[in-house]
Amino acid sequence: MVDSMGQGTNDNSAAVRHIYVHIPFCARICPYCAFYKERADPAQAKRFCEALVAELGAIALRPKTIFFGGGTPTALTTDQLAFLLDGFQAQLDLSELEEWTFEANPGSVSGRKAQLLRANGVNRISLGVQSFDDGLLQLLGREHSAAQAEASFALLRGAGFGNLNVDLMFGLPGQTLAQWEATLQRALALKPDHISAYCLTYEEDTEFFLRHARGEFRTDAEADADFFVRTDELLGNAGFEHYEVSNYARPGFESVHNRAYWSGSDYLGLGPSAVSTVGLRRWQNVSDYRVYAERLLGGESASTGNEILTPGMKRSESIALSLRTNWGIPAEWVDDRPNEVEEFVRLGLMLPQAERYVLTREGRFLADSVAAAFI
Ligand SMILES: C[S@@+](CC[C@H](N)C(=O)[O-])C[C@H]1O[C@@H](n2cnc3c(N)ncnc32)[C@H](O)[C@@H]1O
Ligand code: SF4
Known part of the structure; x- marks a missing residue:
């Protein structure tokens, strides 16, 4: 259901503790990526930053987490980043902030940017490495080499970041298990x-999707399962906890922001294409940064309208998200589906655990299919 209010915030929004900020710029567009992004244009990006600070001005929050994603937040210039960070410092109460993440690309990390982020309270960086194989990086259209990714990681550590994530991808065309x-x-x-x-x-509307449709690239579910199991083994042996289907952390380093999202907490999304969910109300900002800037700087909302979620939709989402995590779902959420539960337990995909159900390693690889049976 979509109503016509098109409002970005309301009274409940003031209690929201998690903010996502979408920065829609990238130095180069990767052929597999379907997130909303455009080639960075320094002149337009300045206006976009002004609009983002204007959107921030409409809310008064005391966030626990802030997540700058994209796109590539580090594709902004140092001056633009400084302008945004000043805006966030000035307009939000950051006294209870636990985690402030920036996504970064090895091709656009610099010592100055890293120091600026650190000095302004950003305490977590998620570095998009994807692969340490130069041939595969080329296939992925990445703007950096494996050695550059290592250098960027070292630079971020050197700048004082004690919480660093590395994004990797498997199941790439032609990728072997050894690679x-x-x-x-x-x-x-x-x-x-x-x-x-x-x-x-x-993903639809990407070059990789077309190449897959033409038969140039093939999906191989068995190979993907092997990659998944090997990841779980290698990272598990290295002391990482597999706490969500695609996420591994050293003890104490699970992402607070993502945990909140997977647990169904309310969140506000700022920037073009960003989604917000407060209670049963969900809205999305317009997915065009020029229109976004025009609206915000003209005193209008960037929202495309409200969707009112039904309790049933909320329940389905909670099952789908929580099942992907190592805390699973309360047993009572699925007590109306005893046959499915019994079958998944019998197949070794799901385990009862203290009034909850959690997926096994095999189950996690099939998390979306298991969730689909309950919703
Ligand atoms: C929103 S991107 C931002 C990261 C940053 N722009 C970069 O690429 O360096 C977050 C992550 O999503 C993952 N990703 C993007 N497209 C994907 C796809 N088609 N399949 C799987 N993972 C994908 C990549 O690992 C990427 O680092
Ligand atoms: S993967 Fe990252 S760098 Fe590549 S297009 Fe997507 S957001 Fe931009």
């Missing part, structure tokens, strides 16, 4: 605090 193991080993050698390991998905 993936080598990437995981090189990632571990950097001693990151968190690793996100995503299975490549062929």
Whole structure:
């Protein structure tokens, strides 16, 4: 259901503790990526930053977490980042902030940017490495080499970041298990605090999707399962906890922001294409940064309208998100589906655990299909 209010915030929004900020710029567009992003244009980006600070001005929050994603937040210039950070410092009460993450690309991290972020309270960086194999990085259209990714990681540590994530992808066209193991080993050698390991998905409206449709690239579910199991083994042996299907953390380094999201907490999304959910109300900002800037700087909302979630939709989302995590779902959420529960337990995909159900390693690889049976 979509109503016509198109409002970005309301009274309940003031109690929201988690903020997502979408920065829609990238130095280069990767052929597999379906997130809303455009080639960075310094002149337009300045106006966009002004609009973002204007959107922030409409809310008064005391966030626990802030997550700058994209796109590539570090594709902004140092001056633009300084302008945004000043805006956030001035307009939000950051006294209870626990985690402030910035996504970064090895091609656009610099010592000055790293120091600026650190000095302004950003305490977690998620570095998009994808692979430590130069051939695969080329196939992925990345703007950096494996060595540059290592150098960026060292630079971020040197700047004082004690909480660093590395994003990696497996199931890439032509990738062998040995190549993936080598990437995981090189990632571990950097001693990151968190690793996100995503299975490549062929997203609609991307070049990779077309190449897949033409038969140039093939999906191989069995190979993907092998990559997944090997990741779980290697990272588990290195002391990482597999706390969500695609996420591994050293003890104490699980992402507070993502945990809140997976647990169904309310969140506000700022920036073009960003989604907000407060109670049963959900809205999305317009997915065009020029229109976004025009609206905000003209005193209008960037929202495309409200959707009112039904309790049933909320329940389905909670099952789908929580099942992906190592805390699973309360047993009572599925007590109306005893046959499915029994079948998944019998197949070794799900385990009862203290009034909850959690997925086994095999179950996690099939998390979305298991969730689909309950919703
Ligand atoms: C929103 S991107 C931002 C990261 C940053 N722009 C970069 O690429 O360096 C977050 C992560 O999503 C993952 N990702 C993007 N497209 C994907 C796809 N089609 N399949 C699987 N993972 C994907 C990548 O690992 C990427 O680092
Ligand atoms: S993967 Fe990252 S750098 Fe590449 S296009 Fe997507 S957001 Fe931009």
